[in-house]
Amino acid sequence: xxxxxxxxxxxxxxxxxxxxxxxxxxxxxxxxxxxxxxxxxxxxxxxxxxxxxxxxxxxxxxxxxxxxxxxxxxxxxxxxxxxxxxxxxxxxxxxxxxxxxxxxxxxxxxxxxxxxxxxxxxxxxxxxxxxxxxxxxxxxxxxxxxxxxxxxxxxxxxxxxxxxxxxxxxxxxxxxxxxxxxxxxxxxxxxxxxxxxxxxxxxxxxxxxxxxxxxxxxxxxxxxxxxxxxxxxxxxxxxxxxxxxxxxxxxxxxxxxxxxxxxxxxxxxxxxxxxxxxxxxxxxxxxxxxxxxxxxxxxxxxxxxxxxxxxxxxxxxxxxxxxxxxxxxxxxxxxxxxxxxxxxxxxxxxxxxxxxxxxxxxxxxxxxxxxxxxxxxxxxxxxxxxxxxxxxxxxxxxxxxxxxxxxxxxxxxxxxxxxxxxxxxxxxxxxxxxxxxxxxxxxxxxxxxxxxxxxxxxxxxxxxxxxxxxxxxxxxxxxxxxxxxxxxxxxxxxxxxxxxxxxxxxxxxxxxxxxxxxxxxxxxxxxxxxxxxxxxxxxxxxxxxxxxxxxxxxxxxxxxxxxxxxxxxxxxxxxxxxxxxxxxxxxxxxxxxxxxxxxxxxxxxxxxxxxxxxxxxxxxxxxxxxxxxxxxxxxxxxxxxxxxxxxxxxxxxxxxxxxxxxxxxxxxxxxxxxxxxxxxxxxxxxxxxxxxxxxxxxxxxxxxxxxxxxxxxxxxxxxxxxxxxxxxxxxxxxxxxxxxxxxxxxxxxxxxxxxxxxxxxxx
Amino acid sequence: xxxxxxxxxxxxxxxxxxxxxxxxxxxxxxxxxxxxxxxxxxxxxxxxxxxxxxxxxxxxxxxxxxxxxxxxxxxxxxxxxxxxxxxxxxxxxxxxxxxxxxxxxxxxxxxxxxxxxxxxxxxxxxxxxxxxxxxxxxxxxxxxxxxxxxxxxx
Numbered sequence: 029x030x031x032x033x034x035x036x037x038x039x040x041x042x043x044x045x046x047x048x049x050x051x052x053x054x055x056x057x058x059x060x061x062x063x064x065x066x067x068x069x070x071x072x073x074x075x076x077x078x079x080x081x082x083x084x085x086x087x088x089x090x091x092x093x094x095x096x097x098x099x100x101x102x103x104x105x106x107x108x109x110x111x112x113x114x115x116x117x118x119x120x121x122x123x124x125x126x127x128x129x130x131x132x133x134x135x136x137x138x139x140x141x142x143x144x145x146x147x148x149x150x151x152x153x154x155x156x157x158x159x160x161x162x163x164x165x166x167x168x169x170x171x172x173x174x175x176x177x178x179x180x181x182x183x184x185x186x187x188x189x190x191x192x193x194x195x196x197x198x199x200x201x202x203x204x205x206x207x208x209x210x211x212x213x214x215x216x217x218x219x220x221x222x223x224x225x226x227x228x229x230x231x232x233x234x235x236x237x238x239x240x241x242x243x244x245x246x247x248x249x250x251x252x253x254x255x256x257x258x259x260x261x262x263x264x265x266x267x268x269x270x271x272x273x274x275x276x277x278x279x280x281x282x283x284x285x286x287x288x289x290x291x292x293x294x295x296x297x298x299x300x301x302x303x304x305x306x307x308x309x310x311x312x313x314x315x316x317x318x319x320x321x322x323x324x325x326x327x328x329x330x331x332x333x334x335x336x337x338x339x340x341x342x343x344x345x346x347x348x349x350x351x352x353x354x355x356x357x358x359x360x361x362x363x364x365x366x367x368x369x370x371x372x373x374x375x376x377x378x379x380x381x382x383x384x385x386x387x388x389x390x391x392x393x394x395x396x397x398x399x400x401x402x403x404x405x406x407x408x409x410x411x412x413x414x415x416x417x418x419x420x421x422x423x424x425x426x427x428x429x430x431x432x433x434x435x436x437x438x439x440x441x442x443x444x445x446x447x448x449x450x451x452x453x454x455x456x457x458x459x460x461x462x463x464x465x466x467x468x469x470x471x472x473x474x475x476x477x478x479x480x481x482x483x484x485x486x487x488x489x490x491x492x493x494x495x496x497x498x499x500x501x502x503x504x505x506x507x508x509x510x511x512x513x514x515x516x517x518x519x520x521x522x523x524x525x526x527x528x529x530x531x532x533x534x535x536x537x538x539x540x541x542x543x544x545x546x547x548x549x550x551x552x553x554x555x556x557x558x559x560x561x562x563x564x565x566x567x568x569x570x571x572x573x574x575x576x577x578x579x580x581x582x583x584x585x586x587x588x589x590x591x592x593x594x595x596x597x598x599x600x601x602x603x604x605x606x607x608x609x610x611x612x613x614x615x616x617x618x619x620x621x622x623x624x625x626x627x628x629x630x631x632x633x634x635x636x637x638x639x640x641x642x643x644x645x646x647x648x649x650x651x652x653x654x655x656x657x658x659x660x661x662x663x664x665x666x667x668x669x670x671x672x673x674x675x676x677x678x679x680x681x682x683x684x685x686x687x688x689x690x691x692x693x694x695x696x697x698x699x700x701x702x703x704x705x706x707x708x709x710x711x712x713x714x715x716x717x718x719x720x721x722x723x724x725x726x727x728x729x730x731x732x733x734x735x736x737x738x739x740x741x742x743x744x745x746x747x748x749x750x751x752x753x754x755x756x757x758x759x760x761x762x763x764x765x766x767x768x769x770x771x772x773x774x775x776x777x778x779x780x781x782x783x784x785x786x787x788x789x790x791x
Numbered sequence: 792x793x794x795x796x797x798x799x800x801x802x803x804x805x806x807x808x809x810x811x812x813x814x815x816x817x818x819x820x821x822x823x824x825x826x827x828x829x830x831x832x833x834x835x836x837x838x839x840x841x842x843x844x845x846x847x848x849x850x851x852x853x854x855x856x857x858x859x860x861x862x863x864x865x866x867x868x869x870x871x872x873x874x875x876x877x878x879x880x881x882x883x884x885x886x887x888x889x890x891x892x893x894x895x896x897x898x899x900x901x902x903x904x905x906x907x908x909x910x911x912x913x914x915x916x917x918x919x920x921x922x923x924x925x926x927x928x929x930x931x932x933x934x935x936x937x938x939x940x941x942x943x944x945x
Contacts, residue, residue: 048882051890052897053874054825054865061824226925227829227837227891276827276891277925308830511889511926684885688931692888695928718834718923726916726929 037591038524039746040738042684046516046530047274047509056274059247060231064301067233068097070294071153071304073143073160074314075135078348078383078711079169079182082135082162085143089159095148096156098297102132105293106262112284112351125192125350126185129260129289135164136184136348137385138712139313146294146302169383171711173345174322176380184348184381192346193354195361197375197640199433205337205372209328211412217401219760219778220705221320221345224390225723228276229311234291235301237269241541242295245271246288249278249508249549253285254540257292268292272538275549278510279696280389281315283550284351312716316388317706319356319379320345323401327409333423335370335409342377342398347386353379356387358482358635359394362644365433366402367444367476368424373433375640383711389550391696392753395477396760400778403473403761408774417765418452421445421474428741435641441741443676444650448474450735451654454672459656467659468669469770473758474652478645479552479750480743483632489557490544493522493565494622495573497615499593499608501528503535504542507558508549512752513685517555518562520681521745525566526573527590527607544624552649552750555681557627559745565625572621576614577605647743649754651675653694653762659770661789664782666767668698674735678742678749689751691732697759699724703779794858798823799867807854814838816854817862825866825894829923836922839895840864846902848921865894868901877901880939881932888926896922900936909940 050056087099102108109132112125131142145156170182176190184190206212232246242263244254251270258268275282287304294302306314321344328337342360346353357379364375390396410420426432428442451472461468481487491505501522509515519533536543546558570590577595578585581603589596595610597603614621635642656670673694680686703722707714715721742749764780773788795804798821807816814831817823817840826849829837833851840849841863869875877897880886887893896919903910903918910918915936916929924932 042885044882045885045887047890048885048887049871049874051887051893052865052878052881053869053871054894056890057824058827058891060828063822224925225923227827227835227889227923229829274890277889279925305828308832308834511891513888684931688885688888688927691928691930692926693928696925717832718830719832723923723925724929725920725923726933727920729929731912731930731933732928 036524038520038530040680040683043530043682045513045685046519058228058276059245059273060305062233062245064233064235066301068146068148068294068298068300068302069150069153070144070146070290070302071150071157072141072290073157074310075131075138075140075142077135077164077166078138079167080135080164081167082131082133083165084163086161087143090145090156093152093156093159095152097146097300098294099143099145099156099160100293100297101143102130104297105129105260107260108132110256110259123354127256133186137383139385141314144290144293146298169711171382171384171708173343173380173382176382184383190381192350192379192381193357194376194378195358195637195640197361197373197433200372202337202339202372202374206328208330208336210331212326212328213405213409213412214326215405215408215776217323217325217404217776219321219397219400221317221384221387222390222700222704223312223317223706223721224279224281225718225721226277226279226281229306229308230282230286230315231305232287232291233301233303234295236295236299241267241269242292243269243271244288244291245273247275247282248272248288249275249282249510251506251508251538251540252545252548253288256285257288260289261292261296269541272508275508275510278549279391280393280550283389283548284316286315308718309716312721313385313713316351316386317347318390319353319387319397321397323398325401325405327405329409329413331413333413333415333420335368335424337372338365338370340364340375344379345382345384345387346379347382347384349386351386351388353387356389356394358644360398362432362434363395363476364398364402366399367426367474367650369426369430370433384708385713392477392757393551396757399473399475399757400761403758404764404776407765407768418448418472421448434644436643440647440743441676441739442650443737443739444474444476446737447650447652447674447676448472450674451652451672454733454735455654455656455670459669461658465661467661467770468656469659469766470654470656471762471765471769472652472654473761473765475754475757476648476650477754477757478648479754480556480629480646481551481553482644483630483646484634486631487547487553487557487629488626489546489561490624490626491518491546491558491561491565492544492622492624493562493569495526495569495611497611499528499611501526501533503533503562504544505535505537505558505562506540506543506546507554508538510549512689513682514549514554516685517559517681521559521562522566525563525570528593552752552754555748556744556750557629559748561625561627563745564627565623568623568625569621572619573610573614576617576619577610580613647749649675649749649751651754651758653758655762655766657766657770659767659785664786664789666780666785668730671730672733674737675751675754676737676739676749677751678744679738679740679746680736681748686736686751687734690734690755693755694732694759695724695729697756698729698763700778701760701763701780703781705779792855794855796857797861799863809855811854812850813852813854813857814849817849823864825864827891827894836899837892837895839898839922841898841902844905846899865897868897876942877939880935884931884935884938886927886931886935892922892924896924896932904940904943909944912937
C-alpha cells in the first residue's frame with residue numbers, strides 16, 4: 029500500500045501548516061523587517077498630476093541636505109525604459125508593454141514615481157523630497173476608456189492611439205443563433221477598479237554582496253524579475269539576485285516590479301545597503317489595480333432554456349501603462365461565456381490606456397469581471413424565461429468532453445453542475461423574514477477559472493529534493509510563498525512520497541541564487557507546477573531507496589513502501605528498517621539521494637487571434653457559491669446570512685489549508701461585491717487609505733460552509749486542481765444575485781452598496 | 792527623550808522623539824520586528840500590542856505616553872517551548888495564511904479573552920473587528936479563539 033493507491037498518510041488530511049509556528053511566534057522576518065548596518069532609507073517623489081508634461085526637475089536643493097546620499101531621476105537610470113517580461117516564458121508577440129522605472133517626458137498617473145531619494149533616515153528623505161523642484165505642464169488627460177477611444181482623444185502615451193489591443197472569439201453564425209431565440213436579454217454590467225489591500229505594503233532591502241552581486245530582498249510574487257532589474261541597470265543577469273522571504277499577501281499586486289528597481293538603483297549608484305517600505309497611501313496609489321470593465325451582454329435563449337446565442341462586448345480600462353492588460357483581457361475573452369455550452373458566440377474585447385492608476389493582475393486575472401456579467405446575466409435570462417436559475421444553469425453547463433467557444437475540448441473533470449446542486453442544497457429553504465422592511469433573497473453563481481499559465485507560454489518549474497544522512501528531507505525550490513501554503517504543500521508532497529513526517533522536511537524557497545527557478549507565484553500555478561516538479565524529484569529518490577531496499581532485504585520492490593520514517597515490507601512487518609539506516613547504505617553505495625526535476629506544462633501553439641480558436645489554458649477549476657441575504661428596505665443594507673461554497677478541488681493536499689483558501693477567497697470576493705471601489709476625481713484616487721477603501725472586517729461576514737468534491741481529475745500532483753484564484757471568482761455575482769432575488773429588481777453595477785440597492789428599490 | 796518600559800517582562804530604556812509613534816519606537820529602537828506596520832493610521836490593527844493589559848494600535852500611541860507602561864507583543868505571550876493556548880489554537884485551527892496580521896490578531900484575541908473568557912462567535916467577531924485580515928476570511932481565526940477559550944476554561 030503506497031501513496032499511489034491514494035492511501036495517504038499526509039496528503040488529504042487536515043494538518044497544521046508547515047509555516048504556521050514560525051508565524052504565530054512572531055519569528056518570521058518579512059521583507060520590511062531586515063536591517064543592515066549603515067543602510068540608507070529610500071523614498072519616492074510621486075506625481076501630483078494625473079497627466080502632465082515633465083519640463084524640468086531640479087534636485088540640487090535636495091542633494092544639499094545633510095544626510096542625503098543621492099537623488100535620482102529618469103536620466104540617472106541606465107535603461108529607464110524596457111519591455112515587461114514575466115518569468116521564464118516562451119517569447120510570444122502581442123503582449124509587450126513599456127516598463128518605465130521613473131517618469132519621463134509625460135506623467136501618466138497621479139502617484140507615478142518621478143524621483144527617488146536615499147538618505148540616512150526617513151525624516152531626512154522627507155525633508156529632501158520637499159526640496160525637489162519639478163516643473164510640470166498640466167495636460168487635460170483622459171479618464172474614461174470610451175472617451176479615450178474617440179478620434180482626437182488625449183493620448184496617454186507616446187503612441188498615436190490609446191487602444192492597447194483587441195481580441196475576438198467567433199463560434200457559429202450569431203445572427204442565425206439570435207433568430208432561433210424565443211427571448212433575448214440585453215444588459216450592460218459595470219465593475220470598478222479595486223485594490224488588493226494586502227496587509228503588508230510593498231517593501232524590501234538591497235545590498236551589494238562581497239562578490240559584486242547586487243542582492244535584493246523584497247516582498248514579491250516574482251523573483252525572476254531579476255532579469256528585468258539587470259536589464260534596467262545594464263548588468264549581466266547573473267549579477268542580480270532576488271530573494272523573496274515570506275510575503276505578507278500578494279493576490280497579484282506583487283506580480284509586477286514594485287520596490288525592486290528603486291532599491292537596486294540606489295545600491296548601483298552608492299554601493300551602500302538600503303531599505304524602503306511604502307506607506308499605505310503609496311501602496312494604494314501606485315501599484316497595479318484590478319481593471320474596471322464595462323461589459324455588454326446580449327443573450328438569446330429558446331423557451332426551453334437552451335442558450336442559443338451570446339454576444340459580448342468588453343471594454344477594459346488599463347490605466348496609465350500596459351503592464352499585464354493584454355494577458356488579462358485574453359483571460360476575459362476566453363472565459364466570457366462562463367462554464368456554459370452556447371450554440372453561437374461572438375466576443376469582442378478591447379483594453380485601453382487612460383490616466384487612471386495602471387491596472388494589472390488581481391486574483392482572478394480577468395476571470396472575475398466576466399463572471400459577474402455572465403452570472404448576473406444567467407439570473408436575468410432565467411427571470412425572462414420564468415425559469416429557476418439553477419435549472420437554467422443545469423440545462424447549459426459544459427461537461428467533460430464538451431468544447432469551449434474557442435474550440436478547446438475540456439479533457440479533464442468538469443464538476444460544475446454538481447457544485448451548483450450542492451450549494452443550492454446547502455443554502456436550504458429561504459429564511460422567513462419577520463419584519464416588513466427586511467427582505468430575504470438567495471443567489472447562486474458558478475464559475476470556470478483556469479489554474480496554470482497560458483499554454484503557449486511553455487511554462488516550467490524546477491524543484492530539488494534531497495534526503496540527508498539522518499533521513500531528514502531538504503527541498504530547494506524557487507517558489508515565492510505569499511501565504512497560500514506554497515512552501516507547506518511542497519513539504520506535504522515530499523513527506524508523503526518519502527515516508528517521513530511534515531516536520532522532517534525543510535524547505536528553502538524564493539532565492540534566485542540558491543533555489544532552482546520555479547516560476548511565478550501567480551496564475552494559481554505553484555501547487556500544479558512546483559508540486560509536480562517536487563513529486564517528480566521525490567519519486568526519483570523513492571525509487572532509488574526502494575530498489576536498494578529490495579536488494580538488501582531480498583524482497584520484491586512491489587512489496588516495499590516508505591512510511592513513518594521506515595522502509596516497510598508489506599508482507600512481513602518484522603523486516604522494517606529505519607529510513608536513516610537505508611539512507612546510509614545508499615550513501616555508502618553511491619546511490620543518488622537527490623534530484624533536480626523540471627516539470628513542463630503541456631505546451632501549445634499560439635492562439636489564432638483572427639478566429640479566436642485554439643487552446644489557451646491547460647485546465648480549469650470549477651465551483652459554485654450560494655448566498656442568502658437580508659436586505660433592509662429602509663437603509664439598503666444587505667446583510668449576508670448564509671454563505672456556502674462548493675469546489676471540485678481534484679485532491680486536497682491539506683484539507684485545512686484548502687478550506688482556508690475557499691473561505692478566504694469567498695470573503696475577498698465578497699468585498700468586491702459589497703464595498704470595494706477606488707473612487708476617482710480626474711485620475712486622483714480619493715480613498716487611498718483603509719478607513720475609506722473598505723475591505724471586509726470580521727463583523728461584516730458570516731461563517732462559510734465549505735463543500736469539497738475530490739474528483740482526482742486535476743493535472744496537479746495526485747490529481748489536484750488549483751484553488752487560489754478560483755475560490756474568489758463567483759462571490760460578487762452570488763451576492764448580487766441574492767440581493768436582486770430579495771428586492772425583485774436588477775442591479776448591474778459593483779459594488780452593490782446600500783446606496784445602489786436603495787436606488788434600485790426606488791426604480 | 793528617554794522612556795522606560797517593561798517590554799515582554801524585561802525593563803527596557805529607549806531614547807525616543809516626542810513625535811515618534813510607539814510602533815516606530817518598538818520596531819526601530821526596541822527591534823521588536825514582530826510588531827507589524829500595515830497602515831500607520833489605526834485602520835488595520837497589524838501593530839496591536841498590549842499596553843498595561845489593554846489592546847492598542849501602537850501606531851496611534853506616542854512613544855512618550857508609554858513611559859512606565861507594561862508592553863506585551865505576541866512574543867511575550869509564548870515561545871516555541873511554551874506557546875500560549877491562543878498561539879496553539881491559531882496553528883491547529885489553520886488560522887494563519889500570510890501571517891502578517893497574525894501578531895496583532897493574537898494580541899487582540901488575548902485582550903478579548905482576558906475580559907471575556909467565554910465569548911460567543913459573534914462576540915469574537917466584534918472583539919477582532921479592528922484587526923484586518925485579507926487572506927483567511929476570518930473563519931478559522933474565530934475557530935482558533937473559540938478553541939483557545941475552551942482550552943483555557945477546561
